Amino acid sequence: MICSATTDWDKPMDAKRVSVDLEESLYRRFKARLAYLGFSMKDVFTDLISLWVGDWGIQSVPHTVTAGDDLRSIAEQYYRDPELYWAIAHFNDIAFPTLLRPGQKVLVPEPGTSPSGLVPTSSIPQDARKNTASTDIDAQLHRRFRARTAFEGTTMTAWLYEFVSEWTGDWPTRTIDYTVKAGDSLSTIALRFYKDASKYWVIAHFNGIRNVALIHVGWQLIIPEPVTLGLLPAGESPYIFGIHDRGGEHLMKEMGKIGWVLITERILGNPHDQGGGDYADLEREGYGVIVRLNHDYYPAGTIPWRDDDAQNYQSFATRCGNFVENSSGCHIWVIGNEMNHPNEWPRNEHGQAQVITPAMYVDCLKRCYAEIHRRAGHEDDQVVVGAVAPWPDVAKYPGNERGDWVQYLKDVLTLAGRQCDGIALHTYTHGADKELITSAERMPPPFQDRYYQFWVYREFMEAIPASMRGLPVYITETDQNEPWAHSNTGWVQEAYAEIDRWNQQLTNQKIRCLLLYRWEVHEGDHWHFSDISEVQDDLRVAMNHEYRWWR
Numbered sequence: 001m002i003c004s005a006t007t008d009w010d011k012p013m014d015a016k017r018v019s020v021d022l023e024e025s026l027y028r029r030f031k032a033r034l035a036y037l038g039f040s041m042k043d044v045f046t047d048l049i050s051l052w053v054g055d056w057g058i059q060s061v062p063h064t065v066t067a068g069d070d071l072r073s074i075a076e077q078y079y080r081d082p083e084l085y086w087a088i089a090h091f092n093d094i095a096f097p098t099l100l101r102p103g104q105k106v107l108v109p110e111p112g113t114s115p116s117g118l119v120p121t122s123s124i125p126q127d128a129r130k131n132t133a134s135t136d137i138d139a140q141l142h143r144r145f146r147a148r149t150a151f152e153g154t155t156m157t158a159w160l161y162e163f164v165s166e167w168t169g170d171w172p173t174r175t176i177d178y179t180v181k182a183g184d185s186l187s188t189i190a191l192r193f194y195k196d197a198s199k200y201w202v203i204a205h206f207n208g209i210r211n212v213a214l215i216h217v218g219w220q221l222i223i224p225e226p227v228t229l230g231l232l233p234a235g236e237s238p239y240i241f242g243i244h245d246r247g248g249e250h251l252m253k254e255m256g257k258i259g260w261v262l263i264t265e266r267i268l269g270n271p272h273d274q275g276g277g278d279y280a281d282l283e284r285e286g287y288g289v290i291v292r293l294n295h296d297y298y299p300a301g302t303i304p305w306r307d308d309d310a311q312n313y314q315s316f317a318t319r320c321g322n323f324v325e326n327s328s329g330c331h332i333w334v335i336g337n338e339m340n341h342p343n344e345w346p347r348n349e350h351g352q353a354q355v356i357t358p359a360m361y362v363d364c365l366k367r368c369y370a371e372i373h374r375r376a377g378h379e380d381d382q383v384v385v386g387a388v389a390p391w392p393d394v395a396k397y398p399g400n401e402r403g404d405w406v407q408y409l410k411d412v413l414t415l416a417g418r419q420c421d422g423i424a425l426h427t428y429t430h431g432a433d434k435e436l437i438t439s440a441e442r443m444p445p446p447f448q449d450r451y452y453q454f455w456v457y458r459e460f461m462e463a464i465p466a467s468m469r470g471l472p473v474y475i476t477e478t479d480q481n482e483p484w485a486h487s488n489t490g491w492v493q494e495a496y497a498e499i500d501r502w503n504q505q506l507t508n509q510k511i512r513c514l515l516l517y518r519w520e521v522h523e524g525d526h527w528h529f530s531d532i533s534e535v536q537d538d539l540r541v542a543m544n545h546e547y548r549w550w551r
Contacts, residue, residue, distance in 0.1 A: 016142040019134030020160035027131040032206035048163040057109040091147035120162035169467035172224035193226040237288030238550035245519035255543040260288035271318035276326030283329035292334040301346025321371030336386035340395035358411035384422035410463040422472040427457035434494040492538035
């Protein structure tokens, strides 16, 4: 039988099945996380496949088969590579690529392009016990997905395994053991640990229980990501309220909302310096404590100048380790600040700035991560990625020629992988109007795809790789991008309401704090509000609400 492709691409088509074998541990975690978030496998596969395929195949040209044509010769004509013929075959649902007839119409996807070189980085264990995850997806998406994997010289199965591995990531990051007691059911256990009896499938999938009606007294269960663990660790706050700098925390205390305080430290890069900081008073009072470790401020750089052997990075990392080891009252450490902003780039003796690329920053970050975690008593500290500045387009490098700040963050996180414990963000408005908090205003070209106001935080959140969606996120600076006005406009109230709305969405990665910038008065820095009662009043009114990230 000769199979030809239809050219009526708008015609409804049946769904098609995708499947992938997973080792049992990954399968259990994947299914449990789906149930935890309330997602279907179809929804997640569809989203992940759509994100990877993107607009590939949208551009295509029709080709009329002539005598002597086969898919190899067509691939040679349009791609200069006959081995890409399967991309054309799959794109046209041609089951037998050697059987073409003159006059037959085929569509050639993305003519004149070459494979991107994308390959999965995860591999399917060959000797592990496996379970199959499968679901139906839209047939048109299936066709483009299958064609693109062939174009890249890979397979759908290999990419599905990659997608599942990345989306599941290290989930769960917290578990507790539970022994089944008389009268227990999975529903009652789910109600106890998730405040939701319908979450029983989370426990069932994670523990490999197929018959949810059959559990026995004495069984040892592992409960992934329970939401009722009790008290937070000292040095963390359940509230999203907070202030950049010491001095204003009394505002939170008087409202009964003991939130967050960030302290920024200039520690330089002497590897023999053993100095540290004392934040125990804040921790004892119940505040969340975040310390940002800067090599220096302008013009010396938030991280040091990278020399040929990166010794400056290692010296700074050692200094970070020393500082942490000799500090008290903090376990959350942000490394550097706004690495894509020229004010934070190191300069040499001639005043020449060194652009901090994502690769350079992550090299420094990983060294700091290793130094901090190897110190006794700090193995579980959080080493947090420094915040990227929204809107400056000057940090340009191969793959990000336009200097996109969202791409910068995405590249940093992709390179960092599992060698970071949290993510810091900054977000602002351009003005004091509270309506700007929820403004969907876009920037002028060439950044018409980017938000110009507070919602830039959403683009940063969306740039976080799926495998890192379980990490803590801290918005460590927010303001009106101009000196605070002597007016209670309700801006602060609306900013906290916006972050709470985000956190209330079950599937959203939680934002643990929004810190108002800033309390202290510093020369050349005009954003302090320690002497602006109207802003303080705005914060007080916001704190009438019970805005928590942790319940």
